[in-house]
Amino acid sequence: xxxxxxxxxxxxSPVGAAGRPGAPRRRGGTLLRxxxxxxxxxLLLVGVSYAVxxxxxxxxxxxxxxxxxxxxxxxxxxxxxxxALGHGALMATGAYTVALCQNAFYDRGLTGGWLLPVxxxxxxxxxxxxxxxxxxxxxxxxxxxLAGVTxxxxxxxxxxxxxxxxxxxxxxxxxxxxxxxxxxxxxxxPYERWQLWVAGAATLLALVLLANLVGSRYxxxxxxxxxxxxxxxxxxIHVARTQVLAFVVSAATAGLGGALLAVLAQSVSPGAFSxxxxxxxLMAVVIGGLGRLAGAVWGAVLLVAxxxxxxxxxxxxxxxxxAAQRLEGNLPLAIFGTTLIVVMIVAPGGVQGLLSRLGRxxxxxxxxxxx
Numbered sequence: 450x451x452x453x454x455x456x457x458x459x460x461x462s463p464v465g466a467a468g469r470p471g472a473p474r475r476r477g478g479t480l481l482r483x484x485x486x487x488x489x490x491x492l493l494l495v496g497v498s499y500a501v502x503x504x505x506x507x508x509x510x511x512x513x514x515x516x517x518x519x520x521x522x523x524x525x526x527x528x529x530x531x532x533a534l535g536h537g538a539l540m541a542t543g544a545y546t547v548a549l550c551q552n553a554f555y556d557r558g559l560t561g562g563w564l565l566p567v568x569x570x571x572x573x574x575x576x577x578x579x580x581x582x583x584x585x586x587x588x589x590x591x592x593x594x595l596a597g598v599t600x601x602x603x604x605x606x607x608x609x610x611x612x613x614x615x616x617x618x619x620x621x622x623x624x625x626x627x628x629x630x631x632x633x634x635x636x637x638x639p640y641e642r643w644q645l646w647v648a649g650a651a652t653l654l655a656l657v658l659l660a661n662l663v664g665s666r667y668x669x670x671x672x673x674x675x676x677x678x679x680x681x682x683x684x685x686i687h688v689a690r691t692q693v694l695a696f697v698v699s700a701a702t703a704g705l706g707g708a709l710l711a712v713l714a715q716s717v718s719p720g721a722f723s724x725x726x727x728x729x730x731l732m733a734v735v736i737g738g739l740g741r742l743a744g745a746v747w748g749a750v751l752l753v754a755x756x757x758x759x760x761x762x763x764x765x766x767x768x769x770x771x772a773a774q775r776l777e778g779n780l781p782l783a784i785f786g787t788t789l790i791v792v793m794i795v796a797p798g799g800v801q802g803l804l805s806r807l808g809r810x811x812x813x814x815x816x817x818x819x820x
Contacts, residue, residue, distance in 0.1 A: 514709035521702030527740030529695035530675030535599035538606035540707030541722035572708035580700020622718025738799025
């Protein structure tokens with residue numbers, strides 16, 4: 450009998466990709482799970498669009514548009530640790546790009562259902578280009594210096610629309626012509642419902658891509674750089690390249706969100722993408738839950754609910770028109786700031802972190818009762 454022994458092939462790790470002992474590794478399992486969740490969410494969205502009034506459909510479509518930007522900023526700030534205050538400018542880039550594309554198409558007499566997807570894709574590409582330039586500069590900065598650069602972008606980009614008024618029409622902005630719903634849906638199909646379908650489909654696609662990115666090795670690389678750049682560099686991770694990639698991904702979703710907002714409002718102007726919007730986006734990420742894509746939903750809902758809430762509060766007081774306008778303009782920031790302080794005290798992990806803890810507590814109690 451030979452003294453040498455055959456070397457057994459390496460065994461797979463007992464912990465599979467799903468996190469369960471002995472679970473087989475399936476590369477497509479995560480993608481299929483995310484696609485299934487997106488399909489279920491899309492069907493629920495269609496059902497809700499028939500159950501609510503047109504104005505609520507428009508509000509839900511606006512939530513979907515903001516959700517793109519908040520989810521991308523969650524990846525950048527929550528997962529990669531880059532503090533960015535200029536996402537309102539990136540949204541403005543996408544909004545103006547889609548406006549210019551739609552106007553160019555209509556000036557040339559082009560029509561068809563393919564125009565809007567092409568314009569949205571062009572908005573994403575343009576924002577990716579801007580995000581890559583800003584990301585390269587941001588990768589060399591840290592802390593308040595990074596925040597200062599992105600804050601300067603938030604101020605400069607909307608100002609360009611006023612400077613080059615021959616192209617962007619100054620403070621008045623540009624109109625965004627959009628075709629009506631397809632005739633196959635019927636001659637009296639509500640336009641707001643069609644807006645919700647378009648915004649919901651684009652947002653669900655973006656969320657599926659982000660969720661798969663977060664669960665991939667790129668997501669693990671983002672988290673490694675966030676936790677300790679020195680350790681990540683010693684592990685062979687190119688820190689600057691990783692930070693630029695995170696910024697580009699976040700810029701792409703911000704551009705898509707801005708383009709969707711322009712399509713919903715059918716207009717775009719510099720005032721819609723002020724520095725306040727960038728601050729609101731960052732606070733929405735923190736309130737929803739840093740590093741949690743599900744938390745971005747709560748942040749986007751709060752962004753849309755704030756104007757209605759401030760308007761309702763203003764109506765409770767008897768004020769002059771000028772005082773009411775000032776109060777309604779500053780009240781959302783005060784409410785947002787107060788909510789941020791309360792959430793940080795009560796639930797440091799954000800709304801989604803609080804819900805996760807409550808869910809685990811309920812599940813543990815249910816299992817204890819069964820046993």
